Amino acid sequence: MLWPDASASRSGADPRTALWRLPVPEGRSLVVVTGTHLSLDPAIVVDLHEGVAWADDMLGRQSAPCSSMSEKGARIVLRGDLLPHWDEEWLPSERERFRQLRLHALERLCERLTAEGRYGQALEAGLAAVDIEPLRESAHRAVLRVHVREGNAVEALRTYSAYEYLLAAELGLRPSTAMRRLIESVLAVRAGSRPGPAPGSSPDRSEPLDVPGGRLLDLRLEDAWS
Secondary structure (H helix, E strand, O other): OOOOOOOHHHHHHHHHHHHHHOOOHHHOOOEEEOOOOEEEOOOOOOHHHHHHHHHHHHOOOOOOOOOOOOHHHHHHHHHOOOOOOOOOOOHHHHHHHHHHHHHHHHHHHHHHHHHOOOHHHHHHHHHHHHHHOOOOHHHHHHHHHHHHHHOOHHHHHHHHHHHHHHHHHHHOOOOOHHHHHHHHHHHHHHHHHOOOOOOOOOOOOOOEEOOOOOOOEEOOOOOOOO
16 A cells, blocks of 8 residues: 555565664654554654644633643644645645634634733734734734734734735735724724814814834724724
């Protein structure tokens, strides 16, 4: 099965050679060999299995918690694709399943850490989700909530502006009402701090807010909240 194009004698010699070359760390075998089967030693820890168990636990599924994997270790595992350099026929669906699990777990972790006031770690988790799928709004909303909760108005506006621009450029769409509502409080505070119009003058409804690092946002967003 491993060497289908080789002769029977050669395909029998190849696995024997591969097994002989396997390292034996601290005298412990990596592979269990019987007359008919090869398998990983039960003592071997597989990062994918631990990452999936940790993500399932984070999402509150009926799965045994993975106590041996730290939160930091889980974030590292959840950043990477499943066997990214392989092209086996069975991989695309498994890779996509793991990708979706990673995204949901990282977003949930970001929300939990934000609620706990651990903003730096929350941003790490949220930005990891954004890195996996740059157009995913729920990931950007999670990052935006961190900035709003932390009181970083400029970061919040930059995050919103960058996503609004990306979404328009890539798909011709606008952020959802749910995301615009998140930034509304920041815009309201900013508007309240701006000097009022001179007596007898009318307010300039078209004056934009210059967000460093992002494109201009209309302070009033005209019909954005309608």
